Amino acid sequence: MRLTGKTAIVTGAGSGFGAGIARRFAAEGARVMVADINSGAAEAVAAEIGGIAQRVDVSMAESVAELATLAEHGLGGVDILVNNAGVTHAPAALEDVTEADFDRVFAVNCKSVYLTACALVPAMKARGAGAILNVASTAGLSPRPRLNWYNASKGWMVTATKAMAVELAPAGLRVNAICPVAGETPLLKSFLGEDTPEMRAKFLATIPIGRFSTPEDMGNAAVFLCSDEASMITGVALEVDGGRCI
Numbered sequence: 001m002r003l004t005g006k007t008a009i010v011t012g013a014g015s016g017f018g019a020g021i022a023r024r025f026a027a028e029g030a031r032v033m034v035a036d037i038n039s040g041a042a043e044a045v046a047a048e049i050g051g052i053a054q055r056v057d058v059s060m061a062e063s064v065a066e067l068a069t070l071a072e073h074g075l076g077g078v079d080i081l082v083n084n085a086g087v088t089h090a091p092a093a094l095e096d097v098t099e100a101d102f103d104r105v106f107a108v109n110c111k112s113v114y115l116t117a118c119a120l121v122p123a124m125k126a127r128g129a130g131a132i133l134n135v136a137s138t139a140g141l142s143p144r145p146r147l148n149w150y151n152a153s154k155g156w157m158v159t160a161t162k163a164m165a166v167e168l169a170p171a172g173l174r175v176n177a178i179c180p181v182a183g184e185t186p187l188l189k190s191f192l193g194e195d196t197p198e199m200r201a202k203f204l205a206t207i208p209i210g211r212f213s214t215p216e217d218m219g220n221a222a223v224f225l226c227s228d229e230a231s232m233i234t235g236v237a238l239e240v241d242g243g244r245c246i
Contacts, residue, residue: 003080006226009067025080026049033051060115064119082133089101109150110156130172131173131225132174132176179238181212184212210242218240
């Protein structure tokens, strides 16, 4: 029960890696706000883990501000923030990605980290403690063709994590990132272009351990980095990728 007495917000927690993180947090004793743009999915996960569901559009300042207010009232403050919500564009030549898709990727993957920081960091500073975890990607460390702007958004998140960590450490806040390889999440088909046995085999051949990341893998890493066991760890981008980045 490494998170007993802690409160947490996990964005994009209605499915995939976010749901895995929310489940592990709850299993370790945390009170979790399951935040997702899909309110039905958020409610289902929250009901399963005894958490609180909240619809949020992480790309919109008003929605994130409402999330922060409800978290203060519903959770009594936030000890842990996980910026997990993310989207990608379909695989394409970099010049063929539409401006609308580019804007959406950077609004959800990057602007959201800024918005949650604006809404939640002041109260965390006032308490003198807190952990922020950004879910980046191996794509931000070892980019591959045809997902250019998604790669760039996740590289941005790694740099933002390090910058936040340096600035917030004196206030008692730690900021880290985890970098999964692709997994069984709603984004998998988008990464592959088409979800076929052949495409899966081609992708798996690039992962030395020979399997995709799982929500449980992400949950285990997230629990450690957000627990007091990691009190001396800040500014890292932990690869949870089966050796993909080697």
